[in-house]
Amino acid sequence: MATxxxxxxxxxxxxxxxxxxxxxxxxxxxxxxxWVIGFVIFTAGPMLASLALSFTKWxxxxxxxxxxxGNYIKMANDPLVWHSLSVTVRYTLLTVPxxxxxxxxxxxxxxxxxxxxxxxxxxxxxxxxLGGVVTALLWMWVFNPDxxxxxxxxxxxxxxxxxxxxxxxxxxxxxxxxxxxxxxxxVILFIAGLQAIPAHLYEAAxxxxxxxxxxxxxxxxxxxxxxxxxxxxxxxxxxxxxFDIVFVASSGAGGPMRSTLVYLLYFYQNGFKFFNMxxxxxxVWLLMVIILFLTAIIFRSSGRWVFYESEVRR
Amino acid sequence: MSPNTASRxxxxxxxRNWEPVLRNLPGNxxxxxxxxxxxxxxxxxxxxxxxxxxxxxxKILLYPPTLWPDPWTLENYRYVFVDLGFMRFVxxxxxxxxxxxxxxxxxxxxxxxxxxxxxxxxxxxLFFLVLSTMMIPFQAYMIPRFLIMRWLGLLxxxxxxxxxxxxxxxxxxxxxxxHFMSIPFELDDAARxxxxxxxxxxxxxxxxxxxxxxVTVAVLxxxxxxxxxxxxxxxLNTQDKYTVSLGLSLLRSGFSGRIAWGxxxxxTALSALPPLIVFLVAQKQLIGGIAVTGIxx
Numbered sequence: 243m244a245t246x247x248x249x250x251x252x253x254x255x256x257x258x259x260x261x262x263x264x265x266x267x268x269x270x271x272x273x274x275x276x277w278v279i280g281f282v283i284f285t286a287g288p289m290l291a292s293l294a295l296s297f298t299k300w301x302x303x304x305x306x307x308x309x310x311x312g313n314y315i316k317m318a319n320d321p322l323v324w325h326s327l328s329v330t331v332r333y334t335l336l337t338v339p340x341x342x343x344x345x346x347x348x349x350x351x352x353x354x355x356x357x358x359x360x361x362x363x364x365x366x367x368x369x370x371x372l373g374g375v376v377t378a379l380l381w382m383w384v385f386n387p388d389x390x391x392x393x394x395x396x397x398x399x400x401x402x403x404x405x406x407x408x409x410x411x412x413x414x415x416x417x418x419x420x421x422x423x424x425x426x427x428x429v430i431l432f433i434a435g436l437q438a439i440p441a442h443l444y445e446a447a448x449x450x451x452x453x454x455x456x457x458x459x460x461x462x463x464x465x466x467x468x469x470x471x472x473x474x475x476x477x478x479x480x481x482x483x484x485f486d487i488v489f490v491a492s493s494g495a496g497g498p499m500r501s502t503l504v505y506l507l508y509f510y511q512n513g514f515k516f517f518n519m520x521x522x523x524x525x526v527w528l529l530m531v532i533i534l535f536l537t538a539i540i541f542r543s544s545g546r547w548v549f550y551e552s553e554v555r556r
Numbered sequence: 557m558s559p560n561t562a563s564r565x566x567x568x569x570x571x572r573n574w575e576p577v578l579r580n581l582p583g584n585x586x587x588x589x590x591x592x593x594x595x596x597x598x599x600x601x602x603x604x605x606x607x608x609x610x611x612x613x614x615k616i617l618l619y620p621p622t623l624w625p626d627p628w629t630l631e632n633y634r635y636v637f638v639d640l641g642f643m644r645f646v647x648x649x650x651x652x653x654x655x656x657x658x659x660x661x662x663x664x665x666x667x668x669x670x671x672x673x674x675x676x677x678x679x680x681x682l683f684f685l686v687l688s689t690m691m692i693p694f695q696a697y698m699i700p701r702f703l704i705m706r707w708l709g710l711l712x713x714x715x716x717x718x719x720x721x722x723x724x725x726x727x728x729x730x731x732x733x734x735h736f737m738s739i740p741f742e743l744d745d746a747a748r749x750x751x752x753x754x755x756x757x758x759x760x761x762x763x764x765x766x767x768x769x770x771v772t773v774a775v776l777x778x779x780x781x782x783x784x785x786x787x788x789x790x791x792l793n794t795q796d797k798y799t800v801s802l803g804l805s806l807l808r809s810g811f812s813g814r815i816a817w818g819x820x821x822x823x824t825a826l827s828a829l830p831p832l833i834v835f836l837v838a839q840k841q842l843i844g845g846i847a848v849t850g851i852x853x
Contacts, residue, residue, distance in 0.1 A: 266674055269754045273670025276663035277686065280723020285689055288700030295699065348594055351587050362591065364839065365598050371831040373783020375801040379808060379824045380601045383608060383817060391604050394621050423597070483693050486785045490808055506695055513699055514790055526695045533693065 296524035302517040313524035323525070325500060326508040329414065333504060334481035336418045341477060342470075345425040349432035350462075363433070367426035374486025381420040382407060382491060407491055410501040417502055420487050428473060435469030436462070464549040471548045475540055479533055485510070505529060602828075608821035609633070616817050632822040642823060644796055645803035646830075652717050652788075652799060653781040657774050659722035664773065665766065668729045669758045672736035673744060683733075690726045694786065702790050716791040717784070717799070728773045735769040736762055772841040779831050779842075800827045 259267070271278075296313055300306035317323045352363050369377065384392050385406035393403030404412040443461050452460070463470075485506045488496065494511070496503030506529070513522030603623065608616055609632050610625040636642045671683050701720065702711075710716040739762060747757050763770075785801045792798055798806065804827060807820040835842060 263675070266754070267676035270670050270674030270676035270679070273666050273674060273754070273758070274682065276722075277667040277724045277729065280663070280720060281685075281689065284701060284704070284720040284723070285692070285697055288697030288704065289692070291700035291703075292697055344594075347590065351591055362595065364835075365595055368598060368602070368832070368835070371779060371783075371835050372828050373779075373785065373801065373831075375783065375785050375804050376824050376828055379804060379820060380605050382808075382815075383821055384601050384604055386817075389617055389619060389621055389817075391600070391621055391623075394619075423601075479691070479693075483695070489785075489789075490805055493809060509695060519699055523699055526693075526698070529693065530696055533691075537691070 292523040293527060295520050296527050298520040300519045302519055306520065309520070313521050314528075316521065317524060317528065322500075322503070322508055323528075326496075326503045326505045329496075329501070329503055330482055330484070330505040333414060333418060333484060334478060336415070337421055337481050337484075338474070338477050340418065340422050341425055341428055342473065344422065345428035346432055348425065348429045349436060350458075352429065353433050353436040363430065366429050369424045370426040375490050377420055377423065378487040378490035381416070381423070385416050408498060410499040413492070413498055413501045417484075417488055417491060420491070421484065428477070431473060432466070432469060435466050439465040467548040468550060471540070471544050475537055478536055478540070482529065482533055482536075605821045605825050608817055609825050611818060613816075613818055632818040633826075635819045636822045636826065640803070640807070640819065640823065641796070642803060642826060645798050645800045646827075648714055648798060649782055649800040651714050652784075653778050655714075655718035656721040656781045657777045659718065660725055660728045660773055660777050661770055663722060663724035664728045665732050665763065665770070666758065667724050668732035669736055669762055671729070672733045673739075673741075673757070673762065674754065686726045686729055690730075698786070698790065705791055711791055712793045712797055713791075714797060714799075717787050718781075728777065731773060732766065732769055735766055739765055768841065771838065775834055775838045775842050778834055782827075782831055803827075 295306065297308060297310060298306035299309045299312065348366060352359055352366070356362075372380070384390055387393055387403065387405045387408060390406075392406075396403040406412050406416040439462065443465070444457055447457050447461055483506055484504050488502050488504050488507055489510070492498075492502050492507075494507070494515075496507045496511075505525075509522055509525045509529070512518045512525060607623050607625055610628050610630075612625075612627065612629045612631065615622065615625065667686075671679065671686075705711055705716040705719075708716075710719065743761050744757050747761055752760065783801060784799070785805075788799045788802045789805075792802060795803075795806070804820075804823055807816065807823055
């Protein structure tokens with residue numbers, strides 16, 4: 243029914259389009275043309291090509307051979323696919339909650355009018371300017387088990403620090419620490435979300451005798467839930483795509499003992515080290531499906547926990 | 557008035573008022589403790605990096621570590637500039653950033669203007685398509701893009717790194733479209749009556765009013781181009797084509813299996829400098845953009 247209305251509506255418009263309107267439409271498409279050209283050549287075309295490649299076996303110098311679902315069957319039996327997925331999931335399960343708690347706590351502090359608050363916000367944002375490569379190099383030096391400052395500081399309080407990036411048990415946590423160091427962008431995001439909460443809600447709650455915890459639980463968190471939804475989706479997607487810091491910290495190997503072999507690193511190795519272009523394309527399509535699936539799950543669950551003020555007003 | 561959307565209702569400057577802080581002293585000690593710990597965690601790696609860059613090699617490999625270089629040396633800086641040729645990497649990164657910024661500003665603003673100010677069938681569908689490309693991970697089309705660059709003969713050239721961005725990108729198109737939407741439509745009508753065509757309205761009216769958002773786009777894209785790693789990594793092979801992040805990874809792999817920490821920390825410090833300067837100069841434009849992106853970088 244609804245589609246019918248729009249189709250008839252559209253033909254209606256098309257029939258009545260005056261010369262001026264037609265001219266505006268042509269000009270509109272001309273304005274859009276740079277993006278359309280770029281999209282077709284560099285995004286849509288390549289995506290279809292990579293889907294097609296995922297059904298072939300191709301070593302870059304020979305001719306691609308169609309092998310049907312061969313790559314996908316190979317993936318199901320490839321222990322490194324499962325291993326790298328599990329590393330990525332562990333990384334995500336550590337990074338996202340840590341980043342959430344830390345950035346929310348800092349945002350709750352830095353949203354107050356304390357003296358020097360703008361300087362503090364700037365300081366927390368600094369690491370985000372650097373990108374993965376610099377972050378990884380900087381922290382490799384901090385984590386250095388022999389001369390690094392972290393293990394020295396730990397030794398001052400009587401803790402014998404681990405080998406961090408040299409230790410298969412501690413390398414992934416070290417990567418998590420590096421990446422959570424970039425909390426600044428989420429802090430800014432949460433500050434913006436907190437500033438949008440009307441002050442009268444807190445005033446009303448205080449009149450009703452609500453304490454700090456009650457205000458956090460019953461006003462801040464619900465009012466912030468749209469921001470939280472955005473944070474969750476974007477940070478989970480970003481975590482599944484972690485690459486730069488792991489590549490640099492492990493010299494592209496995902497070591498020690500494959501303990502930091504995240505999914506995209508395995509993809510990269512297949513594509514640009516072993517030149518299994520078909521297999522690598524299949525790997526990336528699995529990641530796309532996983533990301534799409536996770537996003538859909540979060541969105542579907544969001545109806546239960548995300549609160550939009552407009553819903554109440556209606 | 558310029559319809560800049562960046563201004564916020566919140567006060568521009570934090571009030572220097574200690575009274576509410578002192579009212580709830582125990583709670584605030586906890587808060588300031590957390591804050592101090594956070595700030596130390598943010599800054600200590602920088603200090604530790606700078607300290608290594610000014611140390612002689614024997615002092616770098618010393619336990620217990622010292623923060624203050626003794627003696628101070630510029631040898632690491634000499635090595636990075638002269639022996640490593642770091643300025644070459646810096647130049648290459650600037651070239652890439654110049655072209656990606658130009659592409660996003662010129663193509664992006666045209667597309668954004670089309671979406672914001674022109675009426676044509678399919679506009680909403682196309683805009684939804686633009687937005688949905690933000691969700692697609694780069695790796696999804698990375699291999700065919702590599703093949704396109706190979707086919708064009710652009711492998712191992714900087715052009716391969718910036719070419720796709722000359723056509724604009726979804727996020728910046730979105731930012732600029734929002735801005736163009738806020739310009740009153742009466743201006744367009746008045747200009748049309750005066751005989752302006754659509755392109756003249758874009759160039760003479762919309763763009764001059766869009767300066768703040770263009771600065772935001774330029775700043776965000778500079779930071780993104782400067783730190784970009786994966787694309788230079790797959791396209792560039794010879795060292796004199798390397799961008800800064802690739803040059804850094806060169807030091808990472810070390811020489812004869814051993815990492816030279818002094819030069820590595822020096823190059824790291826130097827490559828952090830341009831983003832820091834941009835941040836200090838354009839903080840206001842940047843924060844407005846970050847509040848939208850949230851998680852970028």
